[in-house]
Amino acid sequence: MLLGSGELGKEVAIAAQRLGCRVIAVDRYPGAPAMQVADESEVVAMADPEALKAAVRRHQPDLVIPEIEALAVDALAELEAEGITIIPTARATAVTMNRDRIRDLAAGPLGLRTARFAYAESAAELAAATAPLGWPVVVKPVMSSSGKGQSLVQGPEQIAAAWEAALAGARGAGARVIVEEFLRFELEITLLTVKQWDGPTLFCPPIGHIQERGDYQCSWQPAVLGTEQLQAAQAMARSVTDELGGAGLFGVEFFLCGSPGQEEVVFSELSPRPHDTGLVTLMGQNLSEFELHLRAVLGLPIPEIRSLGPAASRVILAAAAGSIVAYDGVAAALAIPETQVLLFGKPEARPLRRMGVALARGDNELQARQRADAAASRIRVSASR
Numbered sequence: 001m002l003l004g005s006g007e008l009g010k011e012v013a014i015a016a017q018r019l020g021c022r023v024i025a026v027d028r029y030p031g032a033p034a035m036q037v038a039d040e041s042e043v044v045a046m047a048d049p050e051a052l053k054a055a056v057r058r059h060q061p062d063l064v065i066p067e068i069e070a071l072a073v074d075a076l077a078e079l080e081a082e083g084i085t086i087i088p089t090a091r092a093t094a095v096t097m098n099r100d101r102i103r104d105l106a107a108g109p110l111g112l113r114t115a116r117f118a119y120a121e122s123a124a125e126l127a128a129a130t131a132p133l134g135w136p137v138v139v140k141p142v143m144s145s146s147g148k149g150q151s152l153v154q155g156p157e158q159i160a161a162a163w164e165a166a167l168a169g170a171r172g173a174g175a176r177v178i179v180e181e182f183l184r185f186e187l188e189i190t191l192l193t194v195k196q197w198d199g200p201t202l203f204c205p206p207i208g209h210i211q212e213r214g215d216y217q218c219s220w221q222p223a224v225l226g227t228e229q230l231q232a233a234q235a236m237a238r239s240v241t242d243e244l245g246g247a248g249l250f251g252v253e254f255f256l257c258g259s260p261g262q263e264e265v266v267f268s269e270l271s272p273r274p275h276d277t278g279l280v281t282l283m284g285q286n287l288s289e290f291e292l293h294l295r296a297v298l299g300l301p302i303p304e305i306r307s308l309g310p311a312a313s314r315v316i317l318a319a320a321a322g323s324i325v326a327y328d329g330v331a332a333a334l335a336i337p338e339t340q341v342l343l344f345g346k347p348e349a350r351p352l353r354r355m356g357v358a359l360a361r362g363d364n365e366l367q368a369r370q371r372a373d374a375a376a377s378r379i380r381v382s383a384s385r
């Protein structure tokens with residue numbers, strides 16, 4: 001049973017069905033991408049513990065695979081206690097849902113290098129907490145994803161607005177923010193890390209990516225990284241995933257800061273599930289992040305994770321809102337060699353909502369990225385009511 005049925009869940013569902021699994025897709029709205037390919041689906045308020053428990057108990061799935069962050073995590077703990085397997089574990093979904101719990105774990109007992117940070121529960125506390133960090137700072141609600149409620153604050157006069165934006169963008173009622181020093185990083189990467197029930201932890205080649213407005217815009221794989229930096233990232237990813245336990249693929253995010261060749265690797269955050277920047281693995285690897293997640297949770301062997309050569313992705317965003325959605329230029333995009341286009345079939349468009357992705361391989365990183373960019377730019381997603 002997939003809890004969350006977006007484009008990443010859709011690929012997990014396809015991978016599961018290829019292995020003969022029966023898939024139940026759950027999300028808050030009908031017609032969600034994974035529901036289009038699942039055997040059954042349920043529309044449920046995902047943050048409502050009673051509704052979530054009722055749906056899971058009705059189906060008695062062998063595995064519950066969360067695909068989104070905003071879930072009634074206490075309900076998952078209860079279900080786990082009843083003997084239902086939650087991937088990777090109910091505790092891991094709870095610890096990673098809010099920025100403070102995972103950050104406290106990473107920067108505290110695990111001793112990982114992170115951006116300097118503090119927490120605040122009012123505008124006044126935020127102003128005080130910011131002082132030792134230096135300008136600019138990044139303010140984020142502890143409960144939020146996709147950049148919601150996040151601001152870059154250049155000076156004291158912007159604190160009040162950042163506090164208000166965080167309150168407005170937070171998920172749930174909590175009025176708590178994390179404030180971090182702004183890192184002028186050279187590169188940010190996702191290290192897809194596969195934790196097995198019974199076997200060594202495996203790593204995919206690192207994925208470079210660029211974020212705008214809190215959402216990923218493009219990614220490429222393999223990202224060029226020094227041996228020492230890669231080993232440092234792998235050691236941190238192993239440490240944090242070992243601590244969280246269970247099995248499955250994790251998207252572990254890092255910043256690379258400093259001068260080329262001498263970069264310091266800084267832990268940012270992680271998701272205990274496939275990562276959007278990892279869509280590139282559909283073309284970049286022998287086994288995609290979705291197939292790896294499935295194999296790991298089912299306890300199937302993963303003999304090798306291999307790069308198929310430079311690959312890249314570029315998101316395809318909607319231009320307008322509406323439920324009558326049209327895709328123009330798909331043929332022109334697919335005329336580019338070594339290129340694929342995924343259109344997620346979301347029933348509702350909103351400006352800047354991710355509706356698809358272009359994927360490409362190339363002889364080198366530049367060519368792969370140019371192909372993915374060109375393919376995405378040829379597609380226009382228009383919408384009307």
Ligand SMILES: Nc1ncnc2c1ncn2[C@@H]1O[C@H](COP(=O)(O)OP(=O)(O)O)[C@@H](O)[C@H]1O
Pocket residue numbers: 115138144145146147148180181182183184185188211214253268269
């Ligand atoms: N301390 C920071 N310094 C510089 N950029 C940051 C910092 N924190 C976040 N960002 C940027 O904002 C993006 C989203 O932040 P992140 O903490 O990953 O939140 P989300 O859960 O929304 O993905 C990051 O991928 C990065 O590009």
Ligand SMILES: [Mg+2]
Pocket residue numbers: 253269
């Ligand atoms: Mg992130």
